[in-house]
Amino acid sequence: MNKYRKFVGIFLGIELILIAISNVLFFIMAHINEPEIRKTQEKTGTIYKVIYTQTDHKTLILMNVGMGIMFLLSVFLVMYIGKKILKPFHRMMSLTEELAKGNLSVPIKAEKSKFFGRFLWGMDMLRDNLESSREKELELQKEKKTLILSLAHDLKTPLSAIRLYNKALSENLYDTPEKRAQVYAGIDKNVTEMEGYVTEIMAASRENFLNLTVEMGEVYLSSVMEYINAYYTDKLSNLHTTFEVESYLDCLLCGDSNRLIEVLQNIMENALKYGDGKCITISFTTEEDCCLITVKNTGCTLKEDELPHLFDSFYRGSNVGNAKGSGLGLYICRQLMHMMDGEIFAEIKENEFLASVVIHKV
Known part of the structure; x- marks a missing residue:
């Protein structure tokens, strides 16, 4: 904005200088004109008239009024551009940078400007959607971690049982076919239980991980x-x-x-x-x-x-x-x-x- 203000100052200054130069040239041209001698023939004889050029004040006034209006229009135009276009744009310069940094919590102030109002509204909707998506992602990650930790803890019980069964079998603690059959059944039961936990983990990893929604x-x-x-x-x-x-x-x-x-x-x-x-x-x-x-x-x-x-x-x-x-x-x-x-x-x-x-x- 500082550069724009400097540009506006130079631009309007040049216009004022041009107006001043136009007035000076007008006065110079009005005074350097030499007297004009005109000859007219009448019945009584020949008459010579000396005509002196006078400054046309009406022309001067009209010229200055026109240039003044143009100057005021220029002032209005540069002020309008600065207020309605450059000022909102200057405020928007940091928006994309803030969004890229992940600063999503502060709402974007709406503008009534017809040039950027809809754009800022869309940017705020984007910010809101990004923030909502991040919150959902964090919540989903939290739920998944909680589920995985819970299932991992539940897996320890059947794993410990299988380890004990394996140790007992390796040390021949079960010396009858009936006891060994019970051990094999226990191992099979624990394996089935572990498979169920693994299935739950796989289902949790796949289940609607994209959060898709449909409005019928x-x-x-x-x-x-x-x-x-x-x-x-x-x-x-x-x-x-x-x-x-x-x-x-x-x-x-x-x-x-x-x-x-x-x-x-x-x-x-x-x-x-x-x-x-x-x-x-x-x-x-x-x-x-x-x-x-x-x-x-x-x-x-x-x-x-x-x-x-x-x-x-x-x-x-x-x-x-x-x-x-x-x-x-x-x-x-x-x-x-x-x-x-x-x-x-x-x-x-x-x-x-x-x-x-x-x-x-x-």
Whole structure:
């Protein structure tokens, strides 16, 4: 802001100097004009008139009024820019830095400025979501650690029993077949108990670790496809990838509009990332109670025996190459579709990969 104030001072100062110079030049030009001699012929004879140029005060006043108005407009303009644009922007300079540092607790002050009001509102929503996500993550980590510690403690009991049984067997303390059978049964019971604890740990590590939510409602197929079509038409055109959306009958679907778009975007991104970039096609099949949306891309190098694992969390196929990813895209798609009472599956046909989404109609 200090630099801007300095610039404003110089700019307005130059305007005032130009106004002053204009006035000085006007007066100089008015006084250096020599008297003008005019000759007129009348009936009585020839008359010579000497005409002296006088300063036109009206012109001077109008000139100064015009320049004064321009100067006032300049003052208003620079003040408006400083107050409505530069001042809010100056306050926003540290926002992204604070968010990057993790300072999420202090709300971002809203601005009524039409230039940055919506932006600041969005930044505050982002801050609030980041803070909420961090709190949920910390709470989830706390719950997981508590569960793991509890299960680890519970595992000690059967492990101790198995160790005692093993020591007794090694020292031949059980000399009859009946006693040894009881020991074997006890070991089997403790092993079964440990397997249960391990299953609980695995379930806890997988259970909704992404905190996915779905808001069920009604959505027209056309509104979803209009968004997908608008989003990818230009993008794929720039990549020189043929993009085709086959004709379809519009229908009312039962699900979450935003989540369904997210699923289709995940599939489209996979088609871009792992296909050959030649052609991507979206086709439709409708049944009595459901709609099938299929995304097909050319250049599939995935093996058939990998298809059952594609929707597992953190699984990445043999065709990933150097492409970056977490192995969660299709896993998230399946979780979202199940939460919308739908399904998603994949298949390979003639070197083409097909991912199909099944969603119920209303």
